[in-house]
Amino acid sequence: MTDFAVLLQPDKGQPATPLHVVDTTGLDAWLATQPAPVRAMLKATGFKAAADSVAMVPHDGAMIAVAGVADATALRPWSLARAADTLPEGAYRLANGAPGDAALGWLLAHYRFDRYKKDEVAKGARILLTNDPARIDAMVGEVQAVALVRDMVNTPAADMGPAEIAAEAERLAKAHNATVTIVEGAELERGYPMIHAVGRAAARSHAPRLVELLWGDERHPRLAIVGKGVAFDSGGLDIKPGSGMRHMKKDMGGAAHAIALAGLIMRARLKVRLHLLIPTVENAIAGNAFRPGDVLTSRKGLTVEVTNTDAEGRLILGDALTRACETPPALLIDFATLTGAARVALGPDLPATFSNDDDLAADALAAGIAADDPLWRLPLHDGYDDSMKSDVADLTNSPDGGMAGAVMAALFLRRFVEPGIPWLHLDTFAWMPSAKPGRPRGGDALGLRAIWGLLRRRFN
Template identity: 65%
Template structure:
């Protein structure tokens, strides 16, 4: 994982180059106030004051220079407004000429993320250090960046090195940092207690055997919350096999598990006053002679029976058993993350996790807080009128709706059957991937919706600490 902890430091007036921020609308006024040599130099660099542009400003000595950068509004810095600077400036230390970076410090850190596990010939990531007088926010910002990097690293890692045992090892590593307890169910106990997780993963090689990974942390007297992650470490589609183009990115099908672990890490680092129960349903949806089949009827931990309409709708199966287990501990809030449906991507694209919830107040808070932290989600309806699409003639429910309509909604309705009726529930159908890079957000694995949920938990629980 990229070490980001040394890239945001307290400003003790150590040597550093200045970054002068101007609002895009003030460019002409700023330019008119500059000496001729500055105007000539920024013109040569084609700096026109559009948000995201930057230029080097000369000083009095040969090695004396600073930076001017245009932002949409320098009085309200967004998360990503300094990210391009962190990607392109020479290595060294920098400080804002006025004010503190605030939220933009996170973008400065995440812009310097590199996934270099398999590129030993690459030079180490450049160190562009941002100094800030907002010392109180440094640790919280670094923790956010670390969790984002954790999600990115896990999703970017190919399936051969990020199977169910690797998800378990990653959970144990995070748990050790905070004194959490990890319990893993596998083998016969999994088959008996979590039959859908077992069924989905039983065709994989024994070294990639399915399992339910649980992590517990916090004071049992505090409010109990459950975070559940879909950990399908590779999805071939099963016997309803995907085409090769559909399999290309299926290393990221454990992205929900990565989000769950990243969020758990944030909760523990912030010492939120909650009793945390994190669950990862880990399996590989492989193909062999004992793979589960279309038409099979699976029993579930809850006692429902599920007819398999499509083996490529496996994520909701493993989540069903994990959600049932989460509900047994009677949490006041259940949150699940899953790279669940292509239909969600058709509906809202790659950047917006589709959000489903049985609580209107939670939905309103997620919309507000997601916008505040530049991590938006978009609510889709839990429309009960579509429940008939999941009817089965031979079982309690089918795992795949017919006709191709409302795929993200019917998947959420399937999960809803495994959540206690009186429990607040958030379901995020996230892509966990950026198909193209943006400043601070490189192409590849990405945490989408995690920071918004963490802010929601902070608002909900920090008041009681």
């Protein structure tokens, strides 16, 4: 992973190129303060201070950098990402204030997933100096969490199976003196039958398991975080077409978000009793694969008729949510790359967000706006609950009709959340289909920073 800590440093007066941040409304006023050669050079290059535009101009034997942003008076997390990716190697200091939240995009512009590109030449570091050193450690931690999600999601399933996902949780536990329990084999089949059923057809090296991590003072409010860890989703016997299977290495994106969020919580020593649960499987095809028509008995005791083996994520989450509620938490959050319906409704940028608590949902959405990591709430519409009725079991995992798919999946999960426990469910894409400044195509953290902002406000 990139050493982000070296890219954001305290400003101690060391040599650095001045970086002027300008927007279109303030361009003329700013130009009026600049020497004539600088004005002439920028005019010649056609610089208009549009957002994500960058210019370098010489003056008095040195260089001046200029970055166009949407609003120079209120820098946002991605305001300087294009500049960081465009400017030459070296150190930079803002000419008009501290970078604030914009340091996040500056750092993440350096992210590269090069595990399988051994001959790729890395671009030189662009170091940002800040006169607000107190924020450096927290900012670097947040960037490292985003990069962890990206790395985990980008890694193919052959190298990021259930065992490797569990190993990431164990690595965090070791770093923060947490305890980890891994349930697998016959114990998993007895205690978490839906997790076992979904994952039992995978090769032994990718055998299903439930990963549990506990950390923090037992006297503090209990915070349960659950992440869907389907290392690869073939669709099972209801097999996906090739186009639908192409990026299914990312179906463990919920687990990546949950693990990264747990790392942030422990790093900041948030005043919570953290309970992290990662049900992790490969939805594979073999003679012992679970089938359409099978009836599974969940950990909670509810029976589920399998009407579609490609609706497997909600099955493994059902058992994990049941476990999370057995010692009732003050707050329960789950992350899952759960439905294509959420992407159809909202696109890749907006995780569909569901909650049984209006105040909690409002706080989460506000935290997303503050972090420039937006969420969008969808309803837990009681009127659709009957659609999950089964002729032979308590409920089905995938109602007929194909309508309101994200809502149906959330309603299914709600059956496994005990009444009275405040709950947030994020149906996140965990993927950028096209690049943006600081956000390359591939795995990404969508909703992570929003929920981290929510937790800081509630528990810090």
